[in-house]
Amino acid sequence: MKSSDYVQSLEKGLNILRVFDREHPRLTLSEVAELTGLTRASARRFLLTFAHLNYMDFDGKYFSLNSKILDLGYNYLSTLSLPEVAAPVMKNLSQEVNESCSISVLEGTDIQYIAREQTSRIMTITLGIGTRLPAHITSMGRILLASLPPEELSARLAKFEYGSLTEHTIHTREALEAELHKVKRQGWCLVDQELESGLRSIAAPIRGKELRVIAAMNISAHASRVTRNRLIEIHLPQLLRAAAAISDALQKQ
Structure with a gap:
């Protein structure tokens, strides 16, 4: 790039935005400089300009970023598909919980994986993009089923082959309907060793426009390593925050 084409003042302004982070959420003029x-003098002009444009708050001493700064990122996110929007969030979540996480959509009586961040193999089958599993015995599937209108849900429930894959599997339509009612009420779903012995997973909805559930996201772990209580008390809040972040980004597209 020719030096005449380079806007150095823009670089300086972006550098100011970058110094605000988790360790430095609020900074004085001297600290920014x-x-x-x-x-x-230069830092002051940039900071006051950002404050005037409502990208920063200023209380007379400290400057801090505010939520309007997210608009800059959302403009980029609006050009991305669900897997692309979700990818960095999934990666952070997987690293945070040290477990695998996935996103799937409903396809007939199955769920189909559209994104996955894997830390270790915990199932006897290989899961990847495009993998399909029966919706009614998976945590993500139950999230998606619970979001359907009553007539559509009834039609799908009539198509499932009810049986026991493990001793824990819900194997009747009546029991599944009761579980889906619970899932819809609480807004998340835990499946404990119903699909495969030793596998636990917990899922939450991802919502698009008009808050419609368009996908589900889960954390899966081996039962010998992660208890039910840990999934619910520790990992569920982390999962809900991640799903909400993806939903928020999609709704701004």
Whole structure:
């Protein structure tokens, strides 16, 4: 790039935005100048401009970013598909919980995986993009089924082959309907060793426009490593935050 085409002042402004992070959520003018290497006068002009444009809050001493700064990222996210929007969130979630996580959509009587972040193999079958599993015995499937209108749900329930894959599997339509009612009421679903012995998973909905459930996201773990209580008390809040972040990004597209 030719030097005449390079806008150095824009670079300086972006550098100011970057110094605000988890360790530095609120900074004084002097601190910003020191962290960026700018003069106090130059840093002051940038900071006051950001505040005037409502990208920052200023209480007379401290500057801090506000939620309007997210608009810059959402403009980019609006060009992405669900798997692309979800990818960085899934990666962070998987690293945070040290377990695998996935996203799927409903296809007939199955769920189909459209995104996956895997830490270790915990099932006898290989899961990947495009893999299909019976919806009624998976945590993501039950989230998606519970979101359907009553008539559509009834039609799908009539098509399932009810049986026991493990001793824990819900194997009657009546029991499944009761479980789906519970899932819809609480907004999340835990499936404990129903699909495969030793496998636990917990799922939450991903919502698109008009808050319609368009996909589900889960965390899966081996029962010998993660208890039911840990899934619910520790991992569920993390999962709900991640699903909400993806939903929020999609709704702004």
